[in-house]
Amino acid sequence: MGYEDYQCMDENGIREDGRKADEMRPVEIECGVVPVADGSAYIRWGKNEAIAAVYGPMEAHPRKIQRQDRAILDVRYNMAPFSTSDRIRPGFNRRSREISKVTRDALESVVNLELYPRSKIRVEIEIICAEAGTRCCGITAASVALADAGIPMSDMVVSVAAGKCNGIVLMDLNKPEDNYGEADLPMGILPMTDELVFLQMDGDLSMDEFQLAWDYNVKAAHDVHVIMVEALQKRYGGDV
Amino acid sequence: MSEDSTSTEHDSGAVRLVHPGERVGVHEGAEAGHGIRRINGELVAMRMGTLSDNGNTISVDPVSSRYVPRAGDLVIGLVEGMTNNIWFLDIGASFNAILPMSLAPWKVEFGAVREHLNVGEAVLCRVQEVDETHSSVATMKGMGLRKLKSGLLEEIPPHIIPQVIGQGGSMLQTLKDLGDCRLVIGQNGRVWIDGEHGGMHAVRAALKLIRDTAHLPGLKERINALANE
Amino acid sequence: MAIPIIPSLLRDNLAALAEDDQRLDGRARFAGRDLEIEIDCLYNAEGSCRVRMGDTIVFAGVKFQIMTPYPDRPTQGGLMTSAEIRPVCGPGWEPGPPSEESIEMGRVVDRGIRESGCINTTELCILPGEKAWQVILDLFAISDDGNMFDAFALAAIAALRTATVPAERFDVGEDYKLPVAGTPIMCSYQKVGGRFVYDASKREELGGDERIHITLGDEGHVHSLQKGLRGVFTADEFTEIMDTAQSRCAELREIVHKLEESQ
Numbered sequence: 124m125g126y127e128d129y130q131c132m133d134e135n136g137i138r139e140d141g142r143k144a145d146e147m148r149p150v151e152i153e154c155g156v157v158p159v160a161d162g163s164a165y166i167r168w169g170k171n172e173a174i175a176a177v178y179g180p181m182e183a184h185p186r187k188i189q190r191q192d193r194a195i196l197d198v199r200y201n202m203a204p205f206s207t208s209d210r211i212r213p214g215f216n217r218r219s220r221e222i223s224k225v226t227r228d229a230l231e232s233v234v235n236l237e238l239y240p241r242s243k244i245r246v247e248i249e250i251i252c253a254e255a256g257t258r259c260c261g262i263t264a265a266s267v268a269l270a271d272a273g274i275p276m277s278d279m280v281v282s283v284a285a286g287k288c289n290g291i292v293l294m295d296l297n298k299p300e301d302n303y304g305e306a307d308l309p310m311g312i313l314p315m316t317d318e319l320v321f322l323q324m325d326g327d328l329s330m331d332e333f334q335l336a337w338d339y340n341v342k343a344a345h346d347v348h349v350i351m352v353e354a355l356q357k358r359y360g361g362d363v
Numbered sequence: 364m365s366e367d368s369t370s371t372e373h374d375s376g377a378v379r380l381v382h383p384g385e386r387v388g389v390h391e392g393a394e395a396g397h398g399i400r401r402i403n404g405e406l407v408a409m410r411m412g413t414l415s416d417n418g419n420t421i422s423v424d425p426v427s428s429r430y431v432p433r434a435g436d437l438v439i440g441l442v443e444g445m446t447n448n449i450w451f452l453d454i455g456a457s458f459n460a461i462l463p464m465s466l467a468p469w470k471v472e473f474g475a476v477r478e479h480l481n482v483g484e485a486v487l488c489r490v491q492e493v494d495e496t497h498s499s500v501a502t503m504k505g506m507g508l509r510k511l512k513s514g515l516l517e518e519i520p521p522h523i524i525p526q527v528i529g530q531g532g533s534m535l536q537t538l539k540d541l542g543d544c545r546l547v548i549g550q551n552g553r554v555w556i557d558g559e560h561g562g563m564h565a566v567r568a569a570l571k572l573i574r575d576t577a578h579l580p581g582l583k584e585r586i587n588a589l590a591n592e
Numbered sequence: 593m594a595i596p597i598i599p600s601l602l603r604d605n606l607a608a609l610a611e612d613d614q615r616l617d618g619r620a621r622f623a624g625r626d627l628e629i630e631i632d633c634l635y636n637a638e639g640s641c642r643v644r645m646g647d648t649i650v651f652a653g654v655k656f657q658i659m660t661p662y663p664d665r666p667t668q669g670g671l672m673t674s675a676e677i678r679p680v681c682g683p684g685w686e687p688g689p690p691s692e693e694s695i696e697m698g699r700v701v702d703r704g705i706r707e708s709g710c711i712n713t714t715e716l717c718i719l720p721g722e723k724a725w726q727v728i729l730d731l732f733a734i735s736d737d738g739n740m741f742d743a744f745a746l747a748a749i750a751a752l753r754t755a756t757v758p759a760e761r762f763d764v765g766e767d768y769k770l771p772v773a774g775t776p777i778m779c780s781y782q783k784v785g786g787r788f789v790y791d792a793s794k795r796e797e798l799g800g801d802e803r804i805h806i807t808l809g810d811e812g813h814v815h816s817l818q819k820g821l822r823g824v825f826t827a828d829e830f831t832e833i834m835d836t837a838q839s840r841c842a843e844l845r846e847i848v849h850k851l852e853e854s855q
Contacts, residue, residue, distance in 0.1 A: 157735045158647035159682050159794070162427060170635050174734060176680045180429055180457045191496070199679060199687060204730040205637040205653025213676055213730075233383075235409060240496045242457040247680035249734070251651065252635050270383050273427030275398065275409040278384030315384045315407075352382050355411055359426045359578060360380050443597050453597060483600040515605050560612055 129303035131288040140169070140297055147283075147295045147343050152264070152354035154271045162272020164354065166264040169297060170254035175264035177272040179244035194239035198227040200261050202250040222258045223248075229262055229282070229311040229321035235275040244274060255301040256284050259309050262321060267351050271358065277313075279351060280320055281344040284309035285336035292332050294339040306332070310340045314348040317341055378578070381408035381423060396422025412522075413578065426578065430455045430521045430551040432499040436490040439516065439553035440501060442482050447474045452486070455518070455551045458498045462488065466502035468509065485511040487547060487555070514545070514557030517570055521552040523577040527570070534573075534586070541590045542566035565589075602799040603785075610785030616795055622836045624791040629746065631754045631851050639755020639770065643747040646793060647737035649681075652729060652747035654755040654770070658718070658762055659726040669716025669724035673702035675731040675744060682736040682794075698731060700818045701745045701778065704807030705729075708776035708815040711752070715771050718764050725757060727770070738794035741805050745778035750848050754855055775848050776815050777841040778807045781833045783823060788833055790840065804833065808841040 132138050140148070148169030157163035160176035183189040183197075200222040204211050230246065246268070248261040262282035270279060286296040288304030301307055306328045311321025328336060381387060385408045387399070395401045398410045399421050408414070412423040432438070432454065440452030440460060448464040448471075462480075464471045469479045480486065487509055491502040503509070519527060527548055528535045539546050542565045544558030554570065556563045569589055576585060609615060619625070625646030634640035639654030661668055675698030679685045705711065716725040729752065731744045753772045759765040782792040782803040792800055802823030807816040819825075 157649070157680065159735050159737055160680075161429070172635075174680065178679075178683050181683075182458050201678060203651070203653070203732050204674065204676075204728075205634050205640065205651075205655055205732070208636050210655040210657065210728055210730070213674060239457055242497075245679065247678065249678065249680050249732075251732075254635075270411045271427065273410055273412070273425045273429075276383040277400070277402075277407070277409065279382065313384070315386070355382055356380050359411065360378075441597050441599055481600075483598050485599055485601050511601060513604070514601065516599060516601055560609060560614055564614075564618060 129289075129299060131293065131300050131304070132291060138293070138297070139299060144291055145294050145339060145342075147346060148297065150347055150350050152267060152350050154267060154354050154358040160268075160272070162268045162270070162274070164264045164267035164271060166260050166267070168256065168260045168263075169295075170252060171250070171257055171260045172252040173257065173260040173264045174249045174251060175261065175268040176247045177244065177265075177268045177274065178247070179272075180239040180242035180274075181245075183241055183243035188243070189241045192240055193236035194234075194242040194244055195236070196227050196231050196234065196246055197243045198223050198230065198246040198248070198265070200226055200248045200250075200258065202253060202257065206250050206253045222261070225321060225323065226258065226262050226265065229280050230265060230269065232320040233266075233276045233278050233280055233313065234269065235277070238275060244269075255296050255298040256309070259283050259311075262311050263347060263351070267354060270351075270355055278315045279313075279348065280311045281314055281347050281351065282309060282311040282321055283340050283343040283347060285339040285343070287326065287328060287332060287336070292328075292335045292339065294343055306336070308333070308336045308340065310337070310344075312341060312344040314345055378580075379414040380412070381414050382411055383409055387414060387421065390416075390421055393418075394420045396420040398423030398425060425522050428520060428522045429457065431497065432456050432460065432490045432493050432551070434490055434492050436550035437547075438488060438490060438501070438551040439511070439547070439549035439555055440486050440488055440551075442480055442484050442486070444482060445476045445480075447476065450476060450480055452488070452501055454490075454499070454501070455553060456497060456499070458496070460488075460490065460499040460501040462486075462501045462503065466491065466500070466504055468503045480510060485516060485555070487511060487549070511555055514555055515563055515567075517554045517556060517567055519552050519554060519570055519574055521550065523573060524548060524550065524552065526577050526582060527554070527573055534583075537586060537590065538566055538569055541569055541586075598798050602795065606785035606796065606799045608785070610787050615784075615789060617793060621787070622790040622840070624840070625793070627847075629750060629847065629851065631750055631855065637751075638758050639751040641747040641750040641754070643743045643750070645739060645743050645791060647735055648740055648743050649733075649735040650740060650743040650747050651732040651734065652744065652751040653732065654751045655728045655730065656758055656762075657726045657728060658723050658764075661717070661721060661724045665713075666721040667717045667724070668713040669718075670713060670726045671702075671706060671711050671729065672726060673698050673705070673729045673731065673748070675701065675733075677733045677736070677740070681733040685736065696818075696820070697741055697744060700741060700805055700816070701731060701748055702729075703816045703818075704745055704776050704778050704805075705748060705752070708774050708807065708809045710749075710772050710774035710776055710809075712771065712773065723764070727752075727755075736794065738797045739780055739791050741780045742778055742791060745776075745807065746844060746848070749775055749777065750851055753848060753852055774810050775845045776807050776809050777844045777848075778805055779837040779840050779844075780805045781837075783825065788825070788829055790836065804830075806834070806837045806841075808837060810845070812838050812841075
């Protein structure tokens with residue numbers, strides 16, 4: 124990683140998309156976008172667009188995947204063929220499989236699975252448009268969709284990725300910063316306690332840089348959490 | 364699930380919508396009810412819904428829910444399959460219910476289950492018992508329990524059933540009068556409507572209105588307005 | 593797709609409603625559900641359209657790739673259609689390899705477009721014998737409340753007619769509008785309660801029987817037909833459907849043309 128010619132910031136400290144180092148991309152969230160699902164959410168994060176739909180709890184089939192003591196989450200993260208500049212061929216994709224798994228691990232940390240033994244809850248995440256940070260969008264949208272479906276959880280997971288480009292630690296990486304930068308730190312945070320349920324890191328960060336990136340993620344997560352709550356309240360608060 | 368059909372209309376007039384993880388106060392001495400947990404002394408909401416405080420217990424009335432069977436519930440089930448001596452009923456819960464031959468209203472010969480109740484048919488039955496994994500046994504032995512041979516089925520989220528029934532059954536009567544229909548509300552959110560087409564259509568429209576706006580005050584007025592149309 | 597239980601009450605009711613010239617949601621026999629249609633909605637696609645019919649929501653994305661023409665057709669590019677009906681769009685759709693339903697849907701929509709001749713593959717030539725454009729049409733379902741066929745077909749033609757060939761990105765010239773001659777439109781009819789209705793909702797689909805998909809071109813010419821599921825229909829029934837299809841297709845064609853003008 125590292126591409127010497129890319130300049131992530133101009134002489135005034137402004138990034139290509141007009142942001143400063145510690146600013147987030149604009150985020151919009153809407154619930155109930157898949158009318159036939161038990162719960163759903165749409166997220167637009169910068170140019171990213173993701174949809175998450177939740178079905179369940181339902182009986183877990185086949186029998187062998189059932190757990191006697193709790194529900195399981197059946198999570199699928201997928202990128203639509205037209206979501207990226209180069210078309211993605213539909214079908215099995217290792218990256219998507221890995222992201223599905225870490226997403227499941229993150230969400231299983233907050234959902235009250237023990238309330239629904241032998242059941243499963245389906246979480247379907249579809250990336251409609253990709254522009255860096257799609258796994259974070261997916262986890263965040265899934266949290267809102269689970270809340271929308273009335274699934275009991277101890278908190279909602281908010282996921283965001285800070286990183287480093289041209290030696291500068293940046294909040295919420297965009298696509299060129301992610302492609303040409305030196306580090307990428309996606310995290311999944313529980314805003315009520317600042318605990319972590321998801322953590323990955325690629326690249327090179329000193330301990331100070333790591334701490335700053337971590338702090339950026341926590342701050343961004345709190346800002347996004349406000350938007351998540353607003354979206355849910357808008358759906359259920361009506362005109363009150 | 365709250366039996367109070369007007370739980371969204373507190374004396375103060377304010378409705379508090381809570382989300383999973385939201386801290387709702389210490390409430391010394393109060394019990395953590397449905398959808399609430401006490402963590403480090405503080406009460407925390409575990410699901411999306413409206414906060415309900417009856418003095419002793421703080422709970423959350425969910426905005427969305429899947430039916431959880433309880434013994435004694437009157438439910439409408441759909442036959443999904445059968446073996447030689449039991450039927451499997453989809454009752455809208457995480458698990459199917461089992462209706463054994465011994466709890467059917469007919470005298471059934473072993474292997475002749477299909478003649479009495481076939482896949483796709485609907486029955487009004489009662490949940491006899493539920494085990495700790497939410498699997499249930501249903502019975503059709505009881506007053507009024509029968510195969511539903513006419514009419515239409517609608518689905519409503521279980522948590523708004525109290526509002527569809529209303530104080531003392533008032534809303535239920537309004538709906539029956541509105542469409543001049545027979546109406547049975549299953550605790551699993553399935554509703555059976557039987558009458559003339561126009562009437563059934565009117566009842567379905569009223570149910571949709573309740574489903575979409577149950578959490579907002581003024582439900583009675585809206586339904587009356589619909590009835591007058 | 594998981595086989596759903598069809599409540600027998602539903603079928604009885606649909607039949608009784610049909611006798612009274614009524615439908616479950618109060619629509620007239622050949623009336624469609626509320627339609628929302630939006631183009632240029634996918635940032636990374638060269639052509640795109642989102643269609644909502646009732647609670648059925650789908651996307652069509654058009655993307656381009658450079659291909660080597662087949663030796664026996666050196667001046668021709670290609671059109672490929674792929675339909676994905678993923679578990680996101682409904683409780684009955686299961687994960688796994690493409691289902692029969694999604695394969696049929698993709699192929700039926702593809703034939704409707706291909707057979708109308710609206711995409712002339714010779715116009716996709718860049719360098720004879722060496723380079724040509726491959727147009728890839730990706731149909732993607734978000735919510736299934738019935739009649740995804742028509743939603744896909746409408747989104748597909750709207751996306752194609754508003755697509756831009758990305759010549760600059762591939763360094764083969766200037767971007768230009770994809771030439772699409774004609775606006776084939778599909779209308780689907782399903783037998784519900786014993787008679788054919790237009791734009792069946794999911795419940796009507798579940799309780800209904802055979803269906804027929806008709807794609808008509810600009811002059812009202814028939815470009816493709818497909819009958820699905822078990823059942824029979826008469827010549828009279830077919831004539832009745834054809835008549836109403838002509839007017840509905842014309843209406844939808846008008847809507848697509850208005851979208852193009854607004855671009």
